[in-house]
Amino acid sequence: MSGISGSGYQHSPRYNAVGIIGGLGSVASADVFFKMTRFAAAMPPARRVEILFDQKPFKEADIAGAENAYTNARKLYVFDMVRQFEERCAAAVALPCFISHTFLDELQVEVGLPIVDMLAAIRRHLETRLPKLQRVGVLTSSYVRKKQLFQKYFPADQYELLFPSDAVQHACVMRAVYGAQGIKHGCMSGNTIDLLYEACQDLLRQGAQVILPGMTEVAMVADALIARGIPLIDTNQVYAESVIAYEGVVARQFKIGVVGGVGPAATVDFIGKVIRNTPAEKDQDHIKLVVEQNPQIPDRTQNLVADGPDPTVAIYAACKRLENDNADIIAIPCNTAHAFVERIQAHLSVPIINMLDETVGYVARQYGQPCRIGLLATAGTIASTVYHEAAQRLGMQLVTPAPEQQEQVMQIIYGEHGVKAGFVNDDLRLALIEQIGLLAQQGADVVILGCTELPLLMHQNEAFEVNGKCVPVLDPTEILARRCVSLAQAAG
Template sequence: MQDQNTPRRLGVVGGLGALGAADVFFKLVKALPGRKGQEQPELLFEQHPFHEDDIPGERSASQNGRKLYVFDMIRRFEARQVDAVVLPCFLSHTFLDELASEIRLPIVSIMDALYHHVVQRHAGVRRLGVLTSDHVRAKALFERRFPGTDWEILYPRAEVQRECVMAAIYAADGIKAGCLQGGSTERLAAACRDLTEQGAELILPGFAEIPIVIDALLDCGFPVLDTNLIYARYAVSQDAMPRTRQFKVGVVGGVGPAATVDFVDKIVRNTAARRDQEHVKLVVEQNPQIPDRTEHLLGDGPDPTVALYSTCKKLEAADADIIAIPCNTAHAFVERIQPYLSIPVVNMLSETVAHIRKHFADRKVVGLLATSGTVRSGVYHDVVMRAGLQLLVPDDEHQDLVMGAIYGPAGVKAGFTEGACVQDLLRALTSLARRGAEVIVLGCTELPLLLHEDEAFAVAGKTVVVLDPTEILARKCVSLSRQSDA
């Protein structure tokens, strides 16, 4: 919940019907709770020229331009740190589901507002008359919120819908044209009469323009609700709203490029999905120009801290919820940048050790095959020791073989995945196993391109298991995504 002492900021999307949006804004101001000074909730109203068809509410009218306009407006509000969006347009509420997975800000639902009002204030009412556009009717917006098992939704008959409802809004002398008296109100009154004759107990306007002339309808005795006022009161009453945007994993790519492709493949393979839309949402910032982590840790290369931080900030700006860095050596720099990020870096090293503790609890000696930078940084030493395990690293001779398998002219970073690089890596692995290693961690993200995770090796009369930290990281990212979506 938001701190009650912190004023909320509501962004109001204008431009989709100037008169209706202005009426909602006016009623928002009236509905604001009586607080003093800076405690008063803040309203940000913004509109831009928006070209639409002459009759955008027609059944077959394209809403593509409206969708993109609303999306862009919400992104602008996100940049201004708004807490929630007020969207006074029934047409736009027909495609809220399309927006929800792509935006961070919650949209206050006008249909939720009407539902709560009807349930709380008109508990005995079951026959609802609706005055809305042909398009909204076709999309069954009101039926979705007021299901037929509990309510009966009534619409004006076809001729009345065409000659009275649609004409009252869109005709040359309609409300959108600024004509708030005479023909427009007479047409709406005729539509209300048609609904009451059908047995409607309440009439719900499905145009933001209708509440502007509601007094004329109420004077005729029709049970019409001011949907703009109901929406405004509901919007200011919501202290906090859930954010429904789909979970997104941000990936620091390019460290190295082949390892990034391998990691994304592992995300896909570890996702139980029946169709494209059930896969994990990813954003990859592929930055091979991040300085070599090993060269810096060995004292000979430029510091990659700023480049890593810059890449993470780009992922943060791209709405990622977590950051995955498929590079073991880069984790030596995570503690430097994490305090300055608003989203967490999922620590691949910690997840690997947790995996060992959970699945190989009887094994206490961990062998590490990694770059010399990772070995000398001590990042694996620290996390392994905290878990009560022992870490073994290759001696100088075999560490040179590991570095050759990674960086050599016939190594994996040069594009080789067979031959001498594999044989050199196996020699280093065998040395660690003979010294007592029971689990071998492939502590460089290119090494799983040479050896496979969970591949068992029989060495000196015992079985040694090989683990791939990028596979473990991929599974963790998928798990976090599923937990968020649950």
């Protein structure tokens, strides 16, 4: 049985919907919304999508496209909007703003929804419709020009990008959009069109074969410029069609979700093991982690062996919060908590990596058959038989302490001076070694430290000689950490 349960790593939207981030500015966003709606209406019924349009109060700078414009507020606004569309279960997001596409990569790695790339859509359109095109004129803001956004998508060895002269850029392009009588102020005829026509003529004189609006406001008046004989492409229409037809998935960094607080020290220990097992030369090589540290989750053992409160809802709630934070997998560094995993996994879209299955599988791979596994764990873990079932699935025998020995194990873990009380010392270590020896005398070939507090007293693969036999101990949190790292690396 695999250590991964559930449906896989990709999150699926509950319905086919796309969101449009409005407000950057609102007139051009509405134009893209209209064109998306019109294109969607022509789609076959089975492929029609719901379009979610939303904009919040966002005060742009007077000239947001100025060469040295400050974009921090815009970045945070877009991030918040994408997260809201995530909560509404959209399948993708449209971002009709060329300025915002200059920091698209920064956004995409931090959100779980794919933001449909406007520049990639435009390039695909040109490659399909005008495959022999070489010289491309671009009408965009001074900010986008400075950031060289178009150069990123149209490399110099394939395209020659042409831009208006500096004088034309400021007197015509920027004025037509941001001026007092510009498009952002609702003026989309008369002098506005004259200014953009003059800018287009500048590009045509440079040899442009086609002209791309690199501002959504300019694309709004594409028809007026085309009517004057300008070979201009309505990039808003291109983007609208691309968003409606989008079927991709987000390519984002792998994230491990951790249900923490069960117990707190074991959580820190597990995270340290993930870090130590990750091959990294710099900070950015490490794996993303999100931890839901909730020490108030009811005690698992008290529920399993006594009449303590049921921790199922609390564990499930922690997993759901990790799911909502775009975790790709969930790790629970608590052996006893795995008695509740089967109850909640079917209700999650993210797989919980089963630490017990991983540990028993490790024993089978490393030590083969026959192998008798000794288990030192809480009374709750033993009473739940979750380790017994994992061993039986691989045809292995489990050895557990006698009742009086189990009381000593519980003292090591839960005692007034036990590990959960914050004590990690030689006395506890010696008491643990004694219990390992007793299991070895019962025939154990290897001993699992089946409570995540116990590995705080000794390490993976420490070995003890008992009656001439070498008995290694295994740390399930170490094995779980290695598995999580392996999955992260495999995901790229």
